Amino acid sequence: MKENQKKAWLFLAPSLVLITLFSIWPIIRAFLMSFQGGPLIDMHFNGLQNYKYIFVDPEFWRALKNTAIYAFVAVPVALVISIALAWFIFSKIKHTAFFETMFFMPYVTSTIAIGIVFRYIFNGEYGLLNFLLKAVHLPQPDWLDNPSLSLVSLIIFGIWSSLAFNIVILMGALRNIDPNYYVLANMYGASDKEKFWRITLPQLVPTIAFLLTVNIIGAFKIYTQVYALFNGQAGIGNSAMTAVFYIYNKFQIVGTPGVAMAATVVLFLFILFVTYLQRKLMKKVNS
Amino acid sequence: MKQKSKFRWGMIFVYLFIAIFAIVTVFPFIYMILGGLMSYQETTTIPPTIIPKNWNWSNYQKVFQQAPFARYFLNTFITASVTTVVTLFTSVLGAFAMTSLKFKGKGFVQLVFLSLLMVPGEAIIFTNYNTIAQLGLLNTYLGLVLPFLTSIFYMYYLQSYFTAISPTIYKASKIDGASDWEYVWKILVPMSKGGLVTVALLSFISGWNSFLWPLLVTNEDSMRLLNNGLSSFANDAGAQTQLQLAAATLTVLPVLIIYFIFRKQIINGVVRNDLKA
Amino acid sequence: MSNDNFIEVKQLEKTYENGYQAIKSVSFSVKKGDLVCLLGPSGCGKTTTLNMIAGLLNPTGGDIIVNGKSMLDVEPKDRNIGYVFQNYALYPHMTVLQNVMFPMTVGKNKKSKAEAQKIAEHFMELTHIEDLADQKPGKLSGGQQQRVAIARALVQEPQILLMDEPLSNLDARLRLKIREEIRSLVKEVGITTLFVTHDQEEALSIGDKIILFHEGVIQQDDSGQELYLNPNNQFVANFIGNPVIDNFKVRVEDNNIIGAGFSFSVSELTPSRLPESLEDGEYTLAIRPENLSLDEDGLLNCVVDDVELIGRERVVKFTHDNLQERALIDLEQDVNSGDKISLNMNLNRAFLFKDNGERVY
Numbered sequence: 012m013k014e015n016q017k018k019a020w021l022f023l024a025p026s027l028v029l030i031t032l033f034s035i036w037p038i039i040r041a042f043l044m045s046f047q048g049g050p051l052i053d054m055h056f057n058g059l060q061n062y063k064y065i066f067v068d069p070e071f072w073r074a075l076k077n078t079a080i081y082a083f084v085a086v087p088v089a090l091v092i093s094i095a096l097a098w099f100i101f102s103k104i105k106h107t108a109f110f111e112t113m114f115f116m117p118y119v120t121s122t123i124a125i126g127i128v129f130r131y132i133f134n135g136e137y138g139l140l141n142f143l144l145k146a147v148h149l150p151q152p153d154w155l156d157n158p159s160l161s162l163v164s165l166i167i168f169g170i171w172s173s174l175a176f177n178i179v180i181l182m183g184a185l186r187n188i189d190p191n192y193y194v195l196a197n198m199y200g201a202s203d204k205e206k207f208w209r210i211t212l213p214q215l216v217p218t219i220a221f222l223l224t225v226n227i228i229g230a231f232k233i234y235t236q237v238y239a240l241f242n243g244q245a246g247i248g249n250s251a252m253t254a255v256f257y258i259y260n261k262f263q264i265v266g267t268p269g270v271a272m273a274a275t276v277v278l279f280l281f282i283l284f285v286t287y288l289q290r291k292l293m294k295k296v297n298s
Numbered sequence: 299m300k301q302k303s304k305f306r307w308g309m310i311f312v313y314l315f316i317a318i319f320a321i322v323t324v325f326p327f328i329y330m331i332l333g334g335l336m337s338y339q340e341t342t343t344i345p346p347t348i349i350p351k352n353w354n355w356s357n358y359q360k361v362f363q364q365a366p367f368a369r370y371f372l373n374t375f376i377t378a379s380v381t382t383v384v385t386l387f388t389s390v391l392g393a394f395a396m397t398s399l400k401f402k403g404k405g406f407v408q409l410v411f412l413s414l415l416m417v418p419g420e421a422i423i424f425t426n427y428n429t430i431a432q433l434g435l436l437n438t439y440l441g442l443v444l445p446f447l448t449s450i451f452y453m454y455y456l457q458s459y460f461t462a463i464s465p466t467i468y469k470a471s472k473i474d475g476a477s478d479w480e481y482v483w484k485i486l487v488p489m490s491k492g493g494l495v496t497v498a499l500l501s502f503i504s505g506w507n508s509f510l511w512p513l514l515v516t517n518e519d520s521m522r523l524l525n526n527g528l529s530s531f532a533n534d535a536g537a538q539t540q541l542q543l544a545a546a547t548l549t550v551l552p553v554l555i556i557y558f559i560f561r562k563q564i565i566n567g568v569v570r571n572d573l574k575a
Numbered sequence: 576m577s578n579d580n581f582i583e584v585k586q587l588e589k590t591y592e593n594g595y596q597a598i599k600s601v602s603f604s605v606k607k608g609d610l611v612c613l614l615g616p617s618g619c620g621k622t623t624t625l626n627m628i629a630g631l632l633n634p635t636g637g638d639i640i641v642n643g644k645s646m647l648d649v650e651p652k653d654r655n656i657g658y659v660f661q662n663y664a665l666y667p668h669m670t671v672l673q674n675v676m677f678p679m680t681v682g683k684n685k686k687s688k689a690e691a692q693k694i695a696e697h698f699m700e701l702t703h704i705e706d707l708a709d710q711k712p713g714k715l716s717g718g719q720q721q722r723v724a725i726a727r728a729l730v731q732e733p734q735i736l737l738m739d740e741p742l743s744n745l746d747a748r749l750r751l752k753i754r755e756e757i758r759s760l761v762k763e764v765g766i767t768t769l770f771v772t773h774d775q776e777e778a779l780s781i782g783d784k785i786i787l788f789h790e791g792v793i794q795q796d797d798s799g800q801e802l803y804l805n806p807n808n809q810f811v812a813n814f815i816g817n818p819v820i821d822n823f824k825v826r827v828e829d830n831n832i833i834g835a836g837f838s839f840s841v842s843e844l845t846p847s848r849l850p851e852s853l854e855d856g857e858y859t860l861a862i863r864p865e866n867l868s869l870d871e872d873g874l875l876n877c878v879v880d881d882v883e884l885i886g887r888e889r890v891v892k893f894t895h896d897n898l899q900e901r902a903l904i905d906l907e908q909d910v911n912s913g914d915k916i917s918l919n920m921n922l923n924r925a926f927l928f929k930d931n932g933e934r935v936y
Contacts, residue, residue, distance in 0.1 A: 013400075013633065018478065022395035023407070025388040026448040033445035034414050037422035037429070044425065051428065096319055099312045110316070112561050113324055119557045119564065120327075121507045123525045124546035127532055128326040131333065131341070131539050139329070139346045174323065176568070183569030203308070232420045235509045243533060255420050262424050263514070271424060279421045286416070469631055470664035475652040475682030475731070484681065488668040 045272035054269065061273035070249070071274060074257035075281075077162060081253065082230035085169040090222060092170065093177030094215070098207060100178075101185045111182055118175035126239020129168055130155065133240075161246035168240050169233065177222055184218040185211070220293040224286055231282050234259065254278045327550070334358070334544030341539040357544040364535070367548060369520055370527035376439060377512075377523065378505030381446045382498050388448040389497065393456035394482050398468045411450050420510070427514040437521045442512060446505070452497045458570075459493035460486065496567025499560055506553055524549050581607035581642060581767050582628070582735065588636030589623055589791075597623045599791040600637070610761055610768045612778035615788035616814070621771045622739055624788070628769065629737050630654050642734060652682055657728030657766075659738040663720045665712035665727075672708040675699055675726045684731070698726040701760060718749050725757070729764060736761060736768040742777065754781050775815050779803070787811055804924075809932035812861050818890060821867070821900040823860040825927075827853055832927075834860065835896035837874040845923045850935050858935070859928045864890070866921040867902035869910070873919035881912055891916070 020027075048057035065071040100110050117125065132139045135153035144151045154164045192210050201209070234255040237245055245252040254274065262271035329348075333341060334357055336350040361367055395401075396408065426445050435441030463486070471481045487494065512523040522530070528549050532542045557564060582605040589598040598620045605611045613621040626632040628639055630651035639646045646654055665674050672695060679691035686694070699705045702722040712720055721741055728736060741757070742750045758781040761768045772778055778785045779799035787794045787802060787810075794814075795807040806812035812820050825834040830841045830853075841853060867875070875895060883890040884906070891902045891910055902918055910916060927936035 016399050016401050019395040019399035019401035019404070022391045022399070022478070026392035026450075026453065027407075029388065029445070029448040030411075030414065030450060032429070033426055034417070034422060034450070035410075037425035038417060040425040040428070041421060051431075092319070096316060099316050103309070103312050104316070108562075110320065111565060112558075113320055115561070115565055116327060116554070116557070117323065118568075119503050119507075119553050120550045121509075121525050121528070121546075121553070123509060123529045123532075124330070124549045125326060127528070127542045127546040128330045128333070131543065132326065132329065137342045137344050137346060142344060142346050171322070171326075174319070179565055179568055228418060232418045234420065238509070238529065243529065258420070258424065259510075268424070268428075275421050275424065279418065282418060283416070464662060464664065466660045466662055466664040467666065469651075470658065470660060470666075471677075471681075472631070472651045473629065473656065473658045474678035474727070475684070476677075477652075477682065480681045484677075485666055485668075489666070 041272045041275050044269055045276045047269045047272075048267070049269070050266050051268050057269065061267075061269045062277075064270055065274050065277065070252065071257060073249070074252045074254050074274075077250075077252055078231055078233065078254040080162060081166055081169060081233060082227050085166045085173070086223065086226045086230050088166075089170040089173040090177060090219065090226065093174050093181055093222075094212075094219070096174065097178050097181035097185060098211060101182055102203070107182065111179060114178045115175045117172050118179075122172065122235045123239045125172070126168070126236070126242075129171075129240060130242065133164055155241065156247050158247045158250035161241070161250035165237060165240060165246070165251050168236055169230070172236065173226060173229075177226070180222060181215065181218060184215055188214045216293070216296060220289070220296075223289055223293075227285055227289065228282055231278065231285070327554075330543050330550065331547050333540060334547040336540045336543075338538060338540055341543075342537075354540070357540055358548070361531070361541055361545045361548065364541070365527060365531045365545070366519060367524075367527065367531075367545065370522055370524045371548075373439075373442075373521060374506055374524040377442045377508075378502050380439070380443045381505045382501040384443070384447040385449050385452060385501055386494060386498055389453040389456055390482065390487065390494070392448070392453045393460055394478075394486060396453070396457055397460040398465070398481075399478070411454065414450050415454065423511060423514065426511075430515055435515075437516050437518045439521075441515050442521075442523070445511075449501070452501065455497060455570075456490070456493055459490050463489055492563075493567075493570075495560075495563055496570070499556070499564050500567055503553055503556070503564075579607060580604035581609075582769075583640040584624070584628070584637070585640065586637040587624065587627060587634050587639065589620075589627065589632065590635045596791055598627075598634070601788075601791070601793055602637075603786050603793060603796050605767060605769065606783075607767055608762075608765055609783040610758060610770060610781060612782035612785045613769060613771045613788060614773070614775060614778040614782075614785050614814075615794075616773060618790075619788040620791040621773075621786075621788045625737050625739055625769060625771050628735070629656055629658055655731070655733045655735075657731070657733040657736045659721070659724045659728050659736070659741045661740045661743060663712075663724040665720055665723055667712050670709050670711055671704060671715070671723050672696075672699070674712065674723055675730055678727065678731050695726070695730055698729050701729070701764070702726045717745050718753055721745070721753065725760070729766070734767065736766045738768065738770045740771055740773065742772070742774075750777070757781065776817055779815070787814065789814075806926065806934065808934050809859060809861065809928040812926055812928070812934075816863055818864050818901045818903070820861045820863050820926075821902075822898060823862075823900075824896060824898075825858050825860045827855050827858055829855070832858075832860065836876065839874065839922075843922050844925075844927075844936060848923075848936055853927075853935065857930055859930075860925055861928060862920050862922075862925040864901040864903040866924040867904075867918045868921070869904055869908055870917055870919035873917040875918040875920070877916060877918070879910060879912055879914045879916060882910060 044054065045061055046056060046058060047054040048060060049055050096114070100107055104110060133154040135141060135156055138154070140154065141151035152160055154160055188211065193206060196206050196210055232255055233253050237251050237253055237256055241251060245256045258271045258274045258278070261274065262268050332349060335353045335355070336347055337352070337354055340347040340350055396404065430436060430441045430444065433441070435444065467485065468481060471485055476484065507525060508523065509525040512526050516522055516526065528545055531545050535541045584601060584603050587598055587601040590596045601620070601624060613625060615621045623632060627634050628646070630646065630649060634647070641654070666677065669677065672692070675695040675698060676691045679686045679694065696705065699708065702725050704719060704722045704726060707715060707719060707723070712723065715723065724741070742754055745753060754777055770782065782799060784796070784798050785802055786796045789810050795802055795811045802811055802815045806815065813822070823834050825832050827841070831838055832841060841849070877893040877895055879891055879893050880899070881892045883892070888906055889904050889908065889910060891904055893900055893902070904910065925936070926934055928934050
């Protein structure tokens with residue numbers, strides 16, 4: 012068999028063509044566009060103007076800030092809850108498949124549809140949540156229409172949505188831990204707590220690292236959840252404006268695609284940077 | 299004695315914790331289904347209704363009347379199916395080449411793919427929209443599916459499946475006289491059924507649930523996909539929460555049915571991803 | 576016709592891109608209908624050679640000629656060969672019958688399903704697997720899988736059969752049984768066969784001749800008996816034979832051969848086997864355990880470390896000059912651990928090797 016088979020390119024051709032057109036070219040184009048101004052049909056080079064624009068745009072910073080808050084709150088909280096749930100189900104429940112199936116439901120269902128239910132539950136006047144809160148004499152805030160609460164509602168929604176993927180991945184990882192570790196631990200009389208912190212958690216570190224990366228990247232790209240929860244807007248008075256929302260706005264609605272692309276580039280670099288930092292952190296934790 | 303009661307409290311906490319979150323997870327779906335059968339009054343009364351007095355199937359009738367949900371269904375089914383089938387085809391061929399064939403530049407291609415995996419879809423979705431617009435493919439099925447006819451992610455996933463097969467199988471087929479094309483369709487694909495089914499399921503579900511891309515690329519009601527149709531309907535329906543919930547149920551039910559039938563495949567497929575990552 | 580060389584390998588070379596020379600320069604020929612064993616330790620290049628003959632690897636130098644035609648630019652599927660892999664490489668999703676039929680359902684010479692099935696069943700009878708037709712490979716034992724692999728390899732009536740360590744995954748008893756079956760099968764079908772193995776006993780048992788490889792070079796190309804009785808060099812002498820040959824460090828000085836604790840004159844060696852001149856220097860005297868015998872006044876005096884009773888004879892282990900040596904003696908001779916014994920050497924069967932492994936006697 013030849014060691015340089017040109018026919019390999021034939022097999023790769025359909026994918027390569029599509030990838031070049033719809034994965035590689037758009038990146039280049041986005042990058043180029045970030046240095047251009049004007050409407051989509053008539054763009055001209057304008058240097059760093061777009062970047063200058065977004066750096067002094069309070070809306071951009073708000074979007075970035077909101078996105079960061081969301082990412083750095085929702086992701087760790089969701090992860091901790093997921094680890095707890097996965098561990099409890101794995102170690103204490105007999106019919107794990109049943110629970111796994113239930114907890115994974117949010118992953119396969121449409122965010123918009125779920126957003127509709129959440130909007131209903133979170134409704135300030137007649138939503139179920141406030142009714143329950145009233146019943147236990149807790150304050151009943153206006154979840155969706157109070158600008159200072161928009162992010163909170165979004166975070167709650169985000170956490171709810173992300174448990175599914177985390178739990179399933181963690182359960183897979185838990186199953187991969189050599190059961191003999193636990194057999195030995197039992198012989199030494201280790202408590203449940205000790206088993207979790209000394210055996211389980213260290214073995215889960217690579218999985219947790221993976222989930223952190225995937226979730227944070229996903230959190231930075233958040234769009235559909237916002238749209239779903241606030242019925243198309245970025246929260247009342249743009250209080251839940253996120254990075255992609257900002258980009259979408261600048262691209263489709265305001266009609267300054269160059270600005271949108273500049274923001275895209277910044278977002279992308281930010282994601283790369285966070286991923287890099289987090290990888291480094293994990294390497295340190297691992298050693 | 300102290301140990302024993304501590305134990306019991308601990309277990310109670312665990313069961314409670316799981317139960318609460320299980321309810322929190324599943325309740326929205328049940329509420330969605332039930333709410334879709336309520337009357338308008340029931341949805342706005344306090345205390346909130348959980349189980350409607352009468353099952354207002356007429357809500358669904360109204361939903362279909364007010365918006366072309368049948369059309370949305372059709373559009374979504376077509377686009378999800380097409381992207382799934384074609385993606386499977388291109389990804390299988392690509393993954394085969396990367397797994398079994400030797401060629402100059404393979405390392406380079408692998409590197410490019412790996413880097414592209416890190417690029418978030420949202421970074422390129424706008425420029426892709428531009429490309430599709432320039433090709434005059436807005437509001438067409440082709441425009442909806444074109445960027446999604448291959449997937450580096452699934453190619454990677456299939457590669458991990460394909461490399462698990464002993465390379466001697468490929469060599470044996472060559473000596474038996476099979477061409478590469480025959481090997482792929484007569485040996486590789488039948489041997490990888492598990493992975494392919496998982497890719498098909500995950501791809502179909504994500505195609506069914508897609509939102510941002512069709513939002514950009516379609517504005518004609520007749521070409522909308524289910525998710526977009528749903529969101530614009532929710533907007534139009536205003537305070538008619540019960541209709542919104544009925545429409546939401548419509549959107550979610552087919553996927554849930556597929557999910558419950560294939561849940562093992564789907565969950566196993568998602569987990570396998572992680573192991574290779 | 577039957578003396579013509581059916582396969583000719585000429586100065587074959589394989590150097591990988593990282594500079595590793597798997598095959599340095601290999602030449603040999605195989606007569607039509609012969610069963611030839613490619614033998615050697617791991618990494619010696621035997622499988623590499625086999626794969627180049629199959630076309631699975633491309634040589635970086637030399638030529639491979641089969642039935643008069645060079646195979647260098649011919650794809651594996653066009654070389655008309657059958658190949659049995661070490662792990663059998665059966666298609667797990669197909670039944671045994673489908674596996675055996677497969678070569679006839681793909682490629683250029685597709686046959687009709689009926690015809691293919693008939694031919695497949697014929698070869699399945701030859702390999703005694705007709706009853707397994709509807710089973711999937713996963714349910715078969717190692718020996719059964721192997722027979723399927725052989726049937727599949729023969730089904731297109733190839734001109735050569737290549738086998739890569741086909742028996743190494745089987746247990747010892749099965750190995751003995753199946754290697755005889757393989758030999759009688761390929762002789763019945765009359766197909767030229769190349770058989771790669773690392774097991775010297777296996778090669779000695781079934782090969783018409785053996786090509787012994789080491790570090791990418793052929794050490795000896797001869798019948799099993801010749802390798803045993805007439806090794807080309809020290810490597811061959813040590814590789815062939817079980818138990819391994821005994822080695823003694825000796826010095827040649829003034830026509831005497833001097834070892835640790837023994838010496839004898841060069842005139843005691845068989846004159847017809849001696850070289851023109853034997854230079855003074857360091858050598859290795861090698862002799863097979865069965866050529867040592869108990870003698871009241873023998874050359875070697877030693878203390879017995881251990882005695883193994885292996886059914887038909889006694890293996891006496893002793894240490895001489897810090898090397899462990901063995902002698903094979905009759906069961907009746909009562910020798911036990913700790914005994915002081917004296918052994919004599921049948922010098923007619925001994926070999927003398929220079930430091931570089933070259934054989935001078």
